[in-house]
Each structure stands twice: as C-alpha cells, then as structure tokens.
Amino acid sequence: MESQPLPKKTKAPPPTPEEIERRREARKNEVIPPGVSRREWKKQQKLQRWEETKDQYRQDMRLKKKQQRERKRERLRNDDEYRNSVAKRPKSQIATNVNIAIDCEFDDLMNQKEIVSMANQIRSCYSSMRHCQYELPIQILSFNKRLKERYETSNPEYTSWKGINFQSERLADLITPENKHQFVYLTADTDNDIQELSSGKTYIIGGIVDKNRHKNLCFNKAKEMGLAMARLPIGQYIKINSRDVLVTSHVYEIMCRWFECKDWREAFNKVLPPRKVVQGDDEKDDMNGEEVKRKGW
Ligand SMILES: C[S@@+](CC[C@H](N)C(=O)[O-])C[C@H]1O[C@@H](n2cnc3c(N)ncnc32)[C@H](O)[C@@H]1O
Numbered sequence: 001m002e003s004q005p006l007p008k009k010t011k012a013p014p015p016t017p018e019e020i021e022r023r024r025e026a027r028k029n030e031v032i033p034p035g036v037s038r039r040e041w042k043k044q045q046k047l048q049r050w051e052e053t054k055d056q057y058r059q060d061m062r063l064k065k066k067q068q069r070e071r072k073r074e075r076l077r078n079d080d081e082y083r084n085s086v087a088k089r090p091k092s093q094i095a096t097n098v099n100i101a102i103d104c105e106f107d108d109l110m111n112q113k114e115i116v117s118m119a120n121q122i123r124s125c126y127s128s129m130r131h132c133q134y135e136l137p138i139q140i141l142s143f144n145k146r147l148k149e150r151y152e153t154s155n156p157e158y159t160s161w162k163g164i165n166f167q168s169e170r171l172a173d174l175i176t177p178e179n180k181h182q183f184v185y186l187t188a189d190t191d192n193d194i195q196e197l198s199s200g201k202t203y204i205i206g207g208i209v210d211k212n213r214h215k216n217l218c219f220n221k222a223k224e225m226g227l228a229m230a231r232l233p234i235g236q237y238i239k240i241n242s243r244d245v246l247v248t249s250h251v252y253e254i255m256c257r258w259f260e261c262k263d264w265r266e267a268f269n270k271v272l273p274p275r276k277v278v279q280g281d282d283e284k285d286d287m288n289g290e291e292v293k294r295k296g297w
Pocket residue numbers: 185186187188204205206207208209210211212213214215216217218219230231232234244245246247248251
C-alpha cells in the first residue's frame with residue numbers, strides 16, 4: 001500500500017505585526033518560577049515540548065524513511081540510468097597506501113543538531129568507502145565525547161564496521177617529528193591546491209559541521225601543529241554557487257571518486273549536488289585557483 005507523502009517543511013514567513021503583538025502579550029503572561037532565569041525556563045519549556053511531541057516526530061521520521069525507500073525502489077525499477085549509477089560494492093579493492101583521518105576534536109563547537117549531522121556524515125563516508133573501487137581506510141580521531149554518545153545510542157552496530165577505526169586518540173597523539181611529513185591537513189583556507197593524492201600520505205579532514213562559523217579553524221590548527229595543508233582544486237575546474245567550503249562527507253567522497261577517474265572535474269561533478277555547481281558555458285577550463293578568487297567567484 002502506498003503511504004501518503006508527508007507535507008514538505010517550508011521556512012516560516014517573518015511574523016506579522018499581529019503575531020508580534022500576540023507574542024508580546026504572551027510574554028507578559030509568562031509565569032516564570034522564582035529562582036529560574038527566563039533563559040533556563042525557556043529551555044525547560046522546549047524540553048517539555050520535545051517530550052510531548054517526540055513520539056509523533058519519530059513516527060513521522062519512520063514514515064519519511066519508508067517513503068524514501070519506496071521512491072528509491074521505484075526509481076531502480078524504472079530508471080535505467082539511475083540503476084546503472086548505483087554502484088554495487090566491489091568484491092575487492094585496489095590498494096592506494098593513502099589513509100584518511102577525520103579529526104573530531106571539535107565536538108564542543110557543535111550543537112546537538114550538528115553532532116547528529118556529523119554522525120550521519122561519517123556514516124555516509126563509510127558507505128562511500130565500502131562502495132569505492134580503491135582502498136581508502138578512515139580513522140575517526142578524538143571519538144570520545146558527544147559524537148560517540150550519538151553512535152552508542154543510534155548506531156551501536158558501528159563497532160563492527162570494517163575499514164573504519166573509531167579511536168579516542170587525538171591527532172596530536174599520532175604525530176611525531178619523524179612521521180609529520182606524512183600528514184596533510186585539508187582546508188579550504190589555504191592557497192595550496194592539491195594536484196593528486198599521493199601514496200604514503202594521511203589526509204586529514206576536519207570533522208565539524210559549523211556552517212563556517214569558525215573561520216580558519218582547521219587552517220590555524222594545522223599551522224600550529226606545523227602540518228602541511230592543501231585544498232581541493234575546486235576553482236581550477238568548476239564554479240560553485242557558494243564558498244568553496246565543503247562538508248566533510250563530500251570531501252571524502254570526492255577523494256574516492258578521484259581515485260576511480262583520476263579527474264578532479266569529474267570527481268566534483270559526481271559528488272557535489274547540481275544545485276551547488278554553476279552549469280553553463282563558463283564552466284572552468286584548467287584555470288589557476290587564485291585567478292578564480294580574484295574574479296570574485
Ligand atoms: C565543513 S568544513 C569545516 C569548516 C571549518 N570552519 C574549517 O575551519 O575548516 C569540514 C572540513 O572539510 C574539509 N574541506 C572543506 N572544504 C574543503 C576544500 N575546499 N578543500 C579542502 N578541504 C576542504 C576541511 O578539512 C574542513 O575542515
């Protein structure tokens with residue numbers, strides 16, 4: 001039986017003057033218990049609302065997932081191109097001698113929603129890793145706070161995932177004067193465009209969702225630690241609709257795709273959502289990234 005689609009969530013319009021007035025009145029009638037700040041009281045109210053609505057929310061989410069699965073099944077049945085593009089997991093993977101570390105030492109800089117998003121992105125990296133024709137193992141570093149808690153409650157099977165190592169060690173614990181040259185911190189904030197992914201290197205991706213609130217965070221960390229830095233050569237190949245700061249899971253997946261085609265343009269186009277990539281005649285030829293920046297893209 002086909003389930004009814006849930007109504008799409010839309011951004012709330014700005015409050016009308018009547019609504020503002022209503023809120024003002026409601027505020028006057030608030031009864032805040034003595035000894036509790038308004039901020040704390042609002043927090044308690046929010047928690048209470050969550051407790052009252054969480055069952056419905058979870059039910060809605062289950063329905064949404066079910067509908068997504070139905071749509072996928074339908075597409076797999078009817079859309080040949082889509083069916084061919086959904087790669088099967090390879091039986092064996094080609095060695096690269098490249099490692100990826102996701103640096104999750106930024107747990108404290110994220111709110112709970114961002115922690116959930118980060119946990120989902122790591123799961124998405126795991127899926128990309130399993131489907132890639134090349135071996136690109138992942139270490140999750142500083143996995144010892146809220147991100148870990150999230151996994152323990154929502155994805156407890158993570159401990160049996162293969163090729164991905166969740167560990168509490170920090171990045172600093174892995175680096176010695178002898179092995180420092182093997183590490184490259186990836187960051188959009190350097191001018192050093194990466195040309196290719198090299199054997200023997202460990203590429204570090206920042207494990208943070210911050211909508212770029214914390215500018216230069218990874219750049220400064222890598223600089224302090226004296227690590228090499230590189231950015232993906234986005235500006236040389238494509239033009240994107242926003243700043244060149246990508247989410248962690250896209251960065252990892254682009255690396256997987258690059259190994260499969262050895263072509264950055266193709267890797268970007270395969271991974272980045274079409275809405276992010278500016279299509280058209282002015283798609284980039286091999287152009288220097290700095291030039292792209294000067295043009296104000
Ligand atoms: C959402 S970004 C984090 C942004 C954060 N404000 C920062 O300072 O890096 C997640 C991570 O993806 C990697 N990343 C994002 N865009 C990149 C790019 N254009 N080139 C290289 N790495 C990138 C970086 O490792 C970054 O830490």
